[in-house]
Amino acid sequence: MLKELIEPFRHPRPAFTLGESRGLSSGRGPKAAKAKDYNGTLARIWSYLAKRRAKLGLVLFMVVLSSGLSLLAPYMIGRAVDTYLGGGGEHWPRFLGALTAVYVGYAVSSWLQNIWMIDIAQETVYRMRTDLFRHLHRLPIPFFNRRQQGEIMSRLTNDIESVSSTLNSSAIQIFSSVLTLVGTVSVMLWLSPLLTLLTFIVVPLMALGMRWITRRTGPLFKERQRSMGELNGFIEETLSGQRLIKAFSQEERVIEDFAERNRRIMLSGYWAQVISGFIPKLMNSLNNLSFAIVAGVGGILAVHGSVTVGTILVFVEYTRQFTRPLNDLANQWNTLLSAIAGAERVFEVLAEETEAAWEKGASALPAVQGAVSFQGVSFSYDGERENLSDITFKAKPGETVALVGPTGAGKTTLIGLLCRFYEPDKGQIAVDGRDLSGVTRESLRSQMAFVLQDTFLFKGTIRDNIRYGRLDASDEEVERAAIAANAHSFITRLPGGYDHMLETGGSGISQGQRQLLAIARAILADPAILVLDEATSSIDTVTEVKIQEGLLALMKGRTSFVIAHRLGTIRRADRILVMQGGRIVQQGTHEELAGVPGLYAELVSGGEEEEQGEDHH
The missing domain is CATH 3.40.50.300 (P-loop containing nucleotide triphosphate hydrolases)
Known part of the structure; x- marks a missing residue:
């Protein structure tokens, strides 16, 4: 049933796109290794966590302490019942004081481990996101040709956030659950091997149930992460191409394609949550079954004097503590699978070879003629x-x-x-x-300047956009470059002049004015080699005449390649x-x-x- 519902959405009909990627695979470097297994991904996450070993050690110590205190409290209560049933009420205040200290210690250690782990998690995610962003800017152009911008953005946002939420809570929960489980079983075996054996009756049922659930939710969570990346790419593409969509009246078609992608996310998310929702139901049922078995058999044993009432009380509480960490592990497991799916996509990008990795043995290019x-x-x-x-x-x-x-x-x-x-x-x-x-590519490109057909301007002032050609240029040099490109006159007419704020892409000024700013930026860079790719294609004839002097001055004495x-x-x-x-x-x-x-x-x-x-x- 589930497979029939999901399968149609794994191979949807080709969707309308604004600009299909050409599938460029040429970068002429070694093929990137991709993360393919959970163990490898977990090892990569640990390499980030290991940078805070000292604090992580404190967190683990607090986890051990809180787990030990959570086991000590029920044991103290059981022993108190046996003691007070046989007299010894004069020790009651001392017992209450000790029990209070245990619970206070448990609360304090739990609070500290959570605060410290949040600090570690946030720093880890900060470094992962920084490494990913830095790595992206060192990747070759073919990498970006093969992927949508929105899909790459999804790895910086959704996938990283999935790792963040898991490290904040799930990591401690999983480790605490494992410790509690081991400690509980150990004490139970020491108190009564027979009752422990009866408690274990539910374990095979839990294992079978969890296996059935996780084998289905793991692929679904991974499918959801992948579909979310595709949706982000589609959204970014359609927002960038609004003029084209409206020009060809394709609004309805785009809405239909969005609905299809959105439905794919809904479907995988729905089934992942529905199936993982069986976990607490399964665990609660098995928990009640285990409780009934221990209480029933324990009562019989108590009547025959094989165990004390206090031991039964301890066992009943430990039975709950035995199934609770299993329940927590089951719940957190799905969160962990989702985080690993996100981290795997992040590390897949980090495994891509950078341009610098292809330059082994390369040297810097000195000033060229x-x-x-x-x-x-x-x-x-x-x-x-x-x-x-x-x-x-x-x-x-x-x-x-x-x-x-x-x-x-x-x-x-x-x-x-x-x-x-x-x-x-x-x-x-x-x-x-x-x-x-x-x-090296950096030394080559530092001696080149570009004026491309599609001029890109960053969000910021006009002065800063021109200065992008040479970041250490003074304000006077920026204005001289603008004058040479014949951009000075239109700049001074704008509100704020050179301090006029531009939005991303340079919206608010004409395409021709954006080209003039790009030419001014190239003049400021003072390159040895100049590339003009359809530099005047979007400029009217009158404007072109205005910038010919600037272009001739720019090209004088420089090797220039002009596509026009x-x-x-x-x-x-x-x-x-x-x-x-x-x-x-x-x-x-x-x-x-x-x-x-x-x-x-x-x-x-x-x-x-x-x-x-x-x-x-």
């Missing part, structure tokens, strides 16, 4: 179809190289290889004669690479290529007609 060469470079995203084939060219220091060609020709992929977002399958890429495979459709930028290039189908089909200057029949002549002809149409408009 900007000579760039590609020699027989080929690359494939998926390892099957080549996206670039036998790319060979050279760019001298200070030259401007324009990349032109139809969509999908491989222009952006070539830039991605130059920036070492990906590694070539064949061939060599060199800067100033040094093979890039032997230099505007003929004004292409004509001024020292070298034009015409790409089609992942290959360079033509290369040369504008004058050399424009008069030769071929793809470039066709692109120029089409581009001139387009620009004439814009001017006429």
Whole structure:
């Protein structure tokens, strides 16, 4: 029945997405090892907890103390009953004082262990979340191409929070339950092996019941964690693509897909909770059965003088204490399974190889002149179809190289290889004669600046967004960069000027203004190699004219790679690479290529007609 209900949701129909991941698996590093077993995940969690061994030792001591005191109290009561039934009432005040001290000690030790464990748990989770965030920023671009942003965010939030809640309470509860169980059984065996044996009658039933329950809840909790990550990714995607959804009137379709994903979470969560809800019912029933057996048989033994009434009272209480830790263990086990499922997803990311891990033996790249060469470079995203084939060219220091060609020709992929977002399958890429495979990515990218088609601005002031190009730049240098990019005039018209606050993504200013800020950021970075990827594609012709001076000043003396459709930028290039189908089909200057029949002549002809149409408009 359960399998029939869940199975349809394990393989749902393909859902509408705003931008499917290309499944890029190329990072050209060692394949990441993934956490696959509970024992390995628990060992990783312990490696974090072990950093607070001293305090953890105090917690464990308090757990042992509270467990011992919880066992001592019933024993004292049983012995008091036997004593006072036979007289000895003069010791009653002393007994009450001792019993009060036991209960106070139990309360204090329980409170201390909880407070200290919360401190340990919060610090552990803090370090896990920090390590995960730090690691994410050291992972290669292909990792992010394979995953939705929301799914990654889910690991930083939901999965980490699942670990946090378990460490706060379940860890102590499990350890305390184990100690109480061992201590209870030991004392019970010492008091009466026969009654202990009768108590154990319910253990096989508990074991069978728990096995049946946990074998079903474990996969369900893991399925719920996975589905929650997918839902977060879908939510992030749809919120980012609201304009597209509305433009194509796909609201209802998106709502239906959300409902389907949400229903999958509901279904796995429903059955996980329903089945785990059998645990307290099962334990209470078996607890009552054990209590009845001990009370009945114990009464018979007391009548025949085999045991005392006090011993029976102790046993009845220990019977409850025997099943209570089993009940607690059963309840906490499901919480533990959920936390392990979350931790496993966190450690799966932490096991991914960073970019730095692929740079063994690499050295920092010193200040470069900007000579760039590609020699027989080929690359494939998926390892099957080549996206670039036998790319060979050279760019001298200070030259401007324009990349032109139809969509999908491989222009952006070539830039991605130059920036070492990906590694070539064949061939060599060199800067100033040094093979890039032997230099660190950080030292290479620190000498590059980018103005991309999709400009991203952080939440903060305009000044801080420009300063992102060089964090130690002064306010005067920031303003000079803005002036050079012709962004100063529009900035000063905004409320607050350079201190005007931008929201994430730069909402509140136009796309063209965002591009101007990106150009100012690149000017401030003062790079040796400049990359302009459709930098003026979202800027109107009038605005483009305004920034040409800034771009020319920026590109002067720097090796620049320009992906552009505007003929004004292409004509001024020292070298034009015409790409089609992942290959360079033509290369040369504008004058050399424009008069030769071929793809470039066709692109120029089409581009001139387009620009004439814009001017006429």
